[in-house]
Amino acid sequence: MENDKQGLFGRMDRRNMLKGLATVPFLGAFAIGWWRKRRKDHYLQHSLLKEIGMDASAPVIPPSPSRDKTIRLGIIGYGGRGAHLVRGTGFAHPELIQEWKEAALINSDDKRYEDFLSQEDLNVELNGVCDVYDKRAERALLASGNTSREGTDAGITANARRYRTYQELLQADDIDAVIIGTPDHWHAQMTIDAARAGKHVYVEKGMTRILEETYTMVDAVKESGICFQLGHQGRQTESYLKAREVVEKGLLGDINLIEVCTNRNTPNGAWQYKIDDGAGPHNIDWEQFSGPYSDHPFSLERFFRWRCWWDYGTGLSGDLFTHEYDAINQILDLGIPYSVVSSGGIYFFKDGREVPDVWQVTCEYPQRDLTLLYSASLASSRNRGKVIMGHDGHMQLGNSLTVWPDRDSTRYEKMIERGIIDPEKPLFNYIPGKKNVDAVSSATEAYFAGRGLLYTYRGGKRVDTTHLHIKEWLDCIRTGQQPSCNIDQGFQEAITAQMAIISYRENKKVFWDPEQQKII
Amino acid sequence: MLSLLTCISLFIMKYSKWQFTALLLLRVLIGWHFLYEGLVKLVNPDWSSIGYLLDSKWILAGFFHSLAANPAVLNVVDFLNVWGLIIVGLGLILGVFTRISAIGGMVLLGFYFLSHPPFLNLEYVLPSEGSYLIVNKTLLELISLWVLCLFPTGRIIGIDRIIFGVTE
Structure with a gap:
């Protein structure tokens, strides 16, 4: 019943060749179907894209300007949001970095540490800290010294000075710009005082708590000519x-x-x-x-x-x-x-x-x-x-x-x-x-x-929108342009x-x- | 072991005309399906298995998620998947290295099934086009390929006949 013949190296007659290649027409049919479908898809897509x-x-x-000049920052209000804003400038508390490092070891999907390490260096110093809650002020102080983005084992020490009131912070000579992350009731007055002291301002939303202060805040910012950014980081999405x-x-x-x-x-x-x-x-x-x-x-x-x-x-x-x-x-x-x-x-x-x-x-x-x-x-x-x-x-x-x-x-x-x-x-x-x-x-x-x-994406890479929003503000301070949420x-x-x-x-x-x- | 089985199956197989036609059609059509799935992914520059891998459930989900987590690994997975589908498809249609193609196809289908088994209590983000309980079309296609391994046709109609000789 079996009639095994030799393959490639043996005799191969025409009949066997034909049987060997008998399913090739299926491939031909496939190719025709494929070509017609592709042509139709291409036509539809082309027509659609044209439309x-x-x-x-x-x-x-647009690309960022040169960052030769260091900008010296102060933070007023280092709660949850304030800490995030400060991270956007490149400073995180060593305990947080440690937590992220450990989380990344357990779960390789956890990219928070990697993302933060790859966050662009904005050439800033954190020189002043003001928070009415001692624990938060102390955390901000330690974050200010963490220029190398290290965990708890690196022996990080504070860089910034703590100010008991924001008014004192605004008088400091070694501060060019302030980030205001306080509750809303302080946004307007702090911005007004900062503008009058010639400090650039990044303030969290909502911009004001009551109507009246909105007008005085806008006037103060416009009169002073400072660079002002409101914290709607969605602008970077x-x-x-x-x-x-x-x-x-x-x-x-x-x-x-x-x-x-x-x-x-x-x-x-x-x-x-x-x-x-x-x-x-x-x-x-x-x-x-x-x-x-x-x-x-x-x-x-x-x-x-x-x-x-x-x-x-x-x-x-x-x-x-x-x-x-x-x-x-x-x-x-x-x-x-x-x-x-x-x-x-x-x-x-x-x-x-x-x-x-x-x-x-x-x-x-x-x-x-x-x-x-x-x-x-x-x-x-x-x-x-x-x-x-x-x-x-x-x-x-x-x-x-x-x-x-x-x-x-x-x-x-x-x-x-x-x-x-x-x-x-x-x-x-x-x-x-x-x-x-x-x-x-x-x-x-x-x-x-x-x-x-x-998060949003730049060049296909995931980036923290808060970081981008702060970066835009700092870039505008350097160039004198207006940021997107002015x-x-x-x-x-x-x-x-x-x-x-x-x-x-x-x-x-x-x-x-x-x-x-x-x-x- | 496998080659012994091959010898045995070659000896005992003698298909009727209709049995053979059905087996050949099954082989070519599964090949067609594989080839099209592969080519569609090949020509779509945005295609990636990432969404599928991340949607994986059941005990192997961790493994499939880890494949998606590393961009370099993901690229390799995407490449192997696309070219695996195309090569298996061509192998089955043309009957070239038919048994290896069928086994390769079973491995691919095995991965698809195990990453998204339609078991009780598993819900997926990506919608399924039918209703399945434990058994789905992926599993049926996998078993069909097994059938094709056990009832080979490549050396009757297929390039294997030219390469390895004839089974009539």
């Missing part, structure tokens, strides 16, 4: 820069509704921050913390969870609405709304707080024919993203960007008919650094990362946030009078 005029390349970022290109190319058609949101569902996310063991009136300068803004007696809860009270912060408005607003303002140049209505309540975190935990803001822009809608819950993590809706398409935004064509679009009607555009598929997708691995650990970190508030952008942010707060607290619709520059 939308976008490509997936990263937006162009690559996908937002790309989003601007999408809007400019008109891919969305007439934009009429923008929906932005905040969704968190943890005590930490709702500002129930940890209260340090051992903290008390003996190591917290309560009088200086309160300033002229509050006469409430000493309270650990108010000190650590200040965002929950109007005396110190503005709740969702300054903390999170401003980030969302600024992201959209950066893409669309919306400016101050014509009118604002807001509503909400304390519906979940009934812990004695004054600020709402569920809150909605409707901003009308009749001159732009659009509405900006902000909707927030601190007690549900159902995230609804950031969506810009137009007649021809809508754009979903986070760290990545997706543009969807509208099935009833006028612009794309013919292309949908011809099958070039499929309304069920994205028109354009931009995922920066998509070949890289993200190791985002905590839920809060994941939340920020998804909103482009923690005082004019800050003014628009602050007024919009104040309109929302006033509307909520006074339970009324408020309007902006551009002639009088007043809220009415």
Whole structure:
């Protein structure tokens, strides 16, 4: 039954050759199918790209200027955010570095140490530290000496001097610029005093706590000519820069509704921050913390969870609405709304707080024919993203960007008919650094990362947006240029946030009078 | 051991016309599928296995995640996967080194299955196009390749006939 014949080295007749190659036609059929499919895909893609005029390349970022001159910094307020800002300049507490180093040994996906080591050297010195809480001031002092980014075994010692009051820090000759990471109630006065002392300012958002101080702050910054940057690090998010290109190319058609949101569902996310063991009136300068803004007696809860009270912060408005607003303002140049209505309540975190935990803001822009809608819950993590809706398409935004064509679009009607555009598929997708691995650990970190508030990408590499935002500020100090979130952008942010707060607290619709520059 | 099995199978196999046609079609069509999967990835400059690897679940998830964690390793994985698919595809269609191709295909499918087994309580980010419980199409394709190993056709219709000689 078996009839084994020799192979290559033996006799091979024509019949055997044909049988040997009998399946080659399948390959031919495959090749034809492949070629036709490729040709169709190529045609569709080419037609589409011609129509939308976008490509997936990263937006162009201008190169940094020379950093020959060292900038000497002071930090006012070294809490959680202040410490992050100082890390953005290149200084971290040795204990934190140690923790990251050890975490990286256990989990190779944990890139925090590696990322921090590769963070660009900005040629700065940290010479002054001011914090009303001794423990934090001491941590800042130790961080200031950690120029080599070492862990606890390197014997790091302090470099900066501690100042008991921020006014004393502002008088120091060896400080050119200050980073203000205090609670919101001090932002305006500290910026005003710093500007008058000729120090450049990087201040955290929300820019101001109450309306009146917004005007004096803006005047002081403009009169002094200092370089001012407001801490909306989302300005550095690559996908937002790309989003601007999408809007400019008109891919969305007439934009009429923008929906932005905040969704968190943890005590930490709702500002129930940890209260340090051992903290008390003996190591917290309560009088200086309160300033002229509050006469409430000493309270650990108010000190650590200040965002929950109007005396110190503005709740969702300054903390999170401003980030969302600024992201959209950066893409669309919306400016101050014509009118604002807001509503909400304390519906979940009934812990004695004054600020709402569920809150909605409707901003009308009749001159732009659009509405900006902000909707927030601190007690549900159902995230609804950031969506810009137009007649021809809508754009979903986070760290990545997706543009969807509208099935009833006028612009794309013919292309949908011809099958070039499929309304069920994205028109354009931009995922920066998509070949890289993200190791985002905590839920809060994941939340920020998804909103482009923690990391972004430069040249396909993951970078901390806070670092980039501080870097831009320092570069502008050196060149005399204006940073992306300057005082004019800050003014628009602050007024919009104040309109929302006033509307909520006074339970009324408020309007902006551009002639009088007043809220009415 | 394997070569002994080969000898035995060569001796005992005598397919009817329809049995042979079915086996040959199965071989060519699986080859087609592999080849297309490989080429599609090859021509897409943005393709990477990273998302798939990171979405891995079950006891081998740590291993698959570690492959994704290192860009150099990831590049090697991507390269081996793309060219593995193409070579296996060509091998099965043309019947060249058919048995090795089938085994290579089983190894690839084994990795895909073990990285994303459709077991109870495992949920994936990447959606699946069908409904599966324990058994999915990857597993079926893997077992089909096993069948093709046990019922070889490459030396009847295939370049193996030219290289290694004929089995009729």
